[in-house]
Amino acid sequence: MEERWGRGQSNVANRMNTMKVTEQRGLSVKHLLGIKDLTRADIELIFSQADEFKEVLDRPIKKVPSLRDVTVANLFFENSTRTRLSFELAEKRLSADVVNFAASSSSVKKGETLVDTVNNILAMKVDMVVMRHASPGAAVFLSRHIEASIVNAGDGTHEHPTQALLDAYSIREKLGSVEGKKVVIVGDITHSRVAISNIYCLKKLGAEVMVCGPTTLIPKHIESLGVKVEHNLRKALEWCDVANMLRIQLERQDAGVAYFPSLREYSMQYGLDKALLNSLSKKIVVMHPGPINRGVEITSDVADSDQSIILDQVENGVAVRMAVIYLLAQNMKRG
Amino acid sequence: MRQTTLIDSKLLHLIITRLSCQLIENHEDFRNAAIIGLQPRGVLLAERIVEQLKSMQPKAAIEYGVVDPTFYRDDFRIHDKPLIARETNIPFSLEGKHVIFIDDVLYTGRTIRAGLEGIMEYGRPASVELLVLVERRFTRELPIEPKYVGKSVDSYDNQQVKVMWKKDGGEDKVMLLTE
Numbered sequence: 001m002e003e004r005w006g007r008g009q010s011n012v013a014n015r016m017n018t019m020k021v022t023e024q025r026g027l028s029v030k031h032l033l034g035i036k037d038l039t040r041a042d043i044e045l046i047f048s049q050a051d052e053f054k055e056v057l058d059r060p061i062k063k064v065p066s067l068r069d070v071t072v073a074n075l076f077f078e079n080s081t082r083t084r085l086s087f088e089l090a091e092k093r094l095s096a097d098v099v100n101f102a103a104s105s106s107s108v109k110k111g112e113t114l115v116d117t118v119n120n121i122l123a124m125k126v127d128m129v130v131m132r133h134a135s136p137g138a139a140v141f142l143s144r145h146i147e148a149s150i151v152n153a154g155d156g157t158h159e160h161p162t163q164a165l166l167d168a169y170s171i172r173e174k175l176g177s178v179e180g181k182k183v184v185i186v187g188d189i190t191h192s193r194v195a196i197s198n199i200y201c202l203k204k205l206g207a208e209v210m211v212c213g214p215t216t217l218i219p220k221h222i223e224s225l226g227v228k229v230e231h232n233l234r235k236a237l238e239w240c241d242v243a244n245m246l247r248i249q250l251e252r253q254d255a256g257v258a259y260f261p262s263l264r265e266y267s268m269q270y271g272l273d274k275a276l277l278n279s280l281s282k283k284i285v286v287m288h289p290g291p292i293n294r295g296v297e298i299t300s301d302v303a304d305s306d307q308s309i310i311l312d313q314v315e316n317g318v319a320v321r322m323a324v325i326y327l328l329a330q331n332m333k334r335g
Numbered sequence: 336m337r338q339t340t341l342i343d344s345k346l347l348h349l350i351i352t353r354l355s356c357q358l359i360e361n362h363e364d365f366r367n368a369a370i371i372g373l374q375p376r377g378v379l380l381a382e383r384i385v386e387q388l389k390s391m392q393p394k395a396a397i398e399y400g401v402v403d404p405t406f407y408r409d410d411f412r413i414h415d416k417p418l419i420a421r422e423t424n425i426p427f428s429l430e431g432k433h434v435i436f437i438d439d440v441l442y443t444g445r446t447i448r449a450g451l452e453g454i455m456e457y458g459r460p461a462s463v464e465l466l467v468l469v470e471r472r473f474t475r476e477l478p479i480e481p482k483y484v485g486k487s488v489d490s491y492d493n494q495q496v497k498v499m500w501k502k503d504g505g506e507d508k509v510m511l512l513t514e
Binding site for chain 1 (some may be wrong): 350405406407411412413416417418419420422423424431452456457
């Protein structure tokens with residue numbers, strides 16, 4: 001491959017190389033705040049790079065040196081196991097330096113504001129911030145106040161973009177493509193950032209999306225996002241190719257408001273068990289973003305069945321997050 | 336833009352045949368060798384060489400893979416255009432193998448350096464030999480030199496060597512482009 005690096009950019013050779021790779025565009029965004037801001041081309045670019053990172057993760061040495069000069073801070077103002085580990089692994093496998101922060105053991109408890117906390121961390125020369133926060137819009141707010149590139153790892157009930165990307169990536173891996181596939185998202189749609197990000201992502205990739213759950217857990221006017229609404233789980237499952245079963249977000253529900261009579265009743269109406277799965281006229285794919293409440297939204301035999309791709313989702317999470325961080329880092333020029 | 340033909344289709348065929356003969360001379364039946372093409376353009380040459388070797392040595396079991404240098408490049412976050420990775424596929428271990436590493440044009444040597452690092456992730460090869468179709472002389476920025484060369488050319492910085500293949504829809508030839 002003919003290329004001269006690190007020399008004057010104005011010579012013919014470089015311009016022609018540029019022409020040769022015009023189709024090689026990067027992400028259209030500086031931060032990953034939500035799927036809403038991404039184009040379909042962005043999502044497809046993330047997927048194609050995630051394919052290459054999956055190959056890296058299958059090697060005996062699961063690490064590449066690309067981000068050896070990048071420092072990433074993982075700021076988790078809310079509890080997380082899977083997402084934080086997945087991001088940390090992704091960063092380490094790209095050779096980035098990683099600092100971790102958990103709100104429970106920090107100065108946030110002493111009354112420091114979000115911007116002050118983050119600016120203090122950035123003063124230590126951090127290039128990228130991965131943040132989870134309980135307030136919707138926290139990532140957008142931060143992006144307006146600081147220079148570093150931000151990856152939203154979940155902001156309240158707003159968005160959880162990397163989860164939606166890895167969900168769609170897992171569907172693409174299992175079924176060949178997302179375009180034209182029918183996906184139903186079942187459960188607590190009102191309090192779920194995973195549901196909103198999934199709807200944006202799947203719609204952008206050309207899938208048909210349905211939400212299913214009790215009336216109290218489905219936001220009014222959600223049809224305006226171009227999704228179907230169904231309250232009968234069996235009908236929804238008969239319609240779909242993929243069912244994404246969400247957890248009831250008890251921690252986000254308003255105190256004193258009963259959205260459904262009891263978990264037992266919810267489970268009877270909207271829980272997926274093996275008998276229901278086997279009684280369907282076709283074999284559907286079952287997904288869950290975790291953590292699973294076994295016996296509530298999904299029974300153990302369904303979660304562990306061959307139709308479930310729950311562990312593939314977790315595995316793909318690392319590759320997809322590597323792709324996101326790699327592509328965002330490209331947009332920050334080395335100073 | 337001035338275009339000069341460096342290698343025409345007939346000569347290109349002769350060069351591929353010659354390079355293949357040199358490889359057979361050194362590696363006989365390729366039992367302990369592996370051919371690795373460098374993404375993206377080196378792969379097209381590597382495929383042609385493998386095809387030629389198979390027609391000349393039908394009984395040889397030739398191991399062939401491709402490596403992408405993107406993740407190992409030294410201009411990440413410096414380059415104007417994003418560095419988008421392509422497929423790496425080496426479905427065998429390179430431990431103890433004699434690797435024949437193939438690219439189309441050798442210029443600064445930086446892509447080859449990155450590709451070498453990628454290769455090393457698949458085991459510790461006994462040796463790595465570099466084969467290029469066109470070697471641009473006096474332009475190296477790293478101490479990397481090929482063992483097998485199709486043609487050496489002298490060129491200026493404002494020129495580009497472009498290798499074209501029938502597979503891309505044109506004809507097999509190598510052009511020197513000058514502004």
